[in-house]
Amino acid sequence: MPQPTRRVQFAYFLLHKVREIKFRLSEILDACQTSRRRFVANESQANGNGRLVNFHFSAFSSLVQTIKDILPVVAEQEITWSGLSNVRHIQFMHAVRNAITHDGNPVINLWADGRYYVACDFLRLDQHQRPIQVQAPIEDIETLVTQFTMDLCKHLHSAVSPLLGSQALAGPLYGSDFFDSAINHPAIPKFAQRLYAKTDRLALDRGNGNPVAEVLSELDALISFCRCQQ
Structure with missing residues (x-):
């Protein structure tokens, strides 16, 4: 009997990463919402909560590149950063992923009224030692990751939904x-x-197994989850 193809396996890997997006997003939201609740209640902030937000955001940001690498194998079409331009904050997430991964920069460095922000634009060098200015978003991190996740999931849904029913993507992991x-x-x-x-x-x-149907179901649930956060 034929073994699962690389494409089928990557469809399952995409499913795993979509579920991880929900997990990592929830980590960030929990920490941010705890901060806001304590601020409203006039309570002191939990010790180390800012570090926790940075740790969670670091893990979250790494998923951007992973999904960009997985999707072309599943959908059999090239995925470029410019092709993701309809996703809010994609340029920032691309740049900040590099800043975190290659430089170790804990980019979330401002707290105000219970919310976490990137304080200001910052400079980094690319692999060719060329300076790159990373523009800080005006949105707080809780708002930013929610908007980004919703738009990314919508983009993934539109890319994956035409594959539903494809026998080339059916079978076990x-x-x-x-x-x-x-x-x-x-x-x-x-x-x-x-x-x-x-x-x-x-x-x-x-x-x-039908990984494409599972991916679409997870994306629908995650889009609904993001809507409820707004």
């Missing part, structure tokens, strides 16, 4: 070759290996 190798991991007990030896290996390759 892992085929029998994977399980044949995994079962020999030293952490697997011998009795489980004996049980696996009796498994119908062909059934493992006949899985009816």
Whole structure:
């Protein structure tokens, strides 16, 4: 039986990353909303909450490049930064991802009235040592990540929805070759290996997974979630 193609596997990887977007976004929102609630209640801010927002935002920003790399494999079409221009804050997220990943810059460095911001424009050097001015957004981080996520999910939805029903993207994430190798991991007990030896290996390759439908469902839920935050 044929094993899952790279394209099918990347569709599952995209599903995993869309779910991670929701997880990382929720981390940022929780920290930001906690800050706002404490400010309104005239309570002192939790110690280290600003660092927490930066840590969560760092993880969130890394997903931008990952999804840009995954999507062309799934959709079989080139994805450029200019092609994402309809996504609010995409230019900033592209630049800030590089600033965080390559420079280690904790870019969220202003707190006012319970909200977190990037204080001002800043300069960084690209891989050719050319100066790049990164423009600070006027929006607070909670607003920015919500708007960005909503628009990115809408863009992903429009790119992926034409693929729904494609047999080229149907099937399981892992085929029998994977399980044949995994079962020999030293952490697997011998009795489980004996049980696996009796498994119908062909059934493992006949899985009816539909990652595109799952991706679209997750995107719909995430878009609705973002709308509720506004």
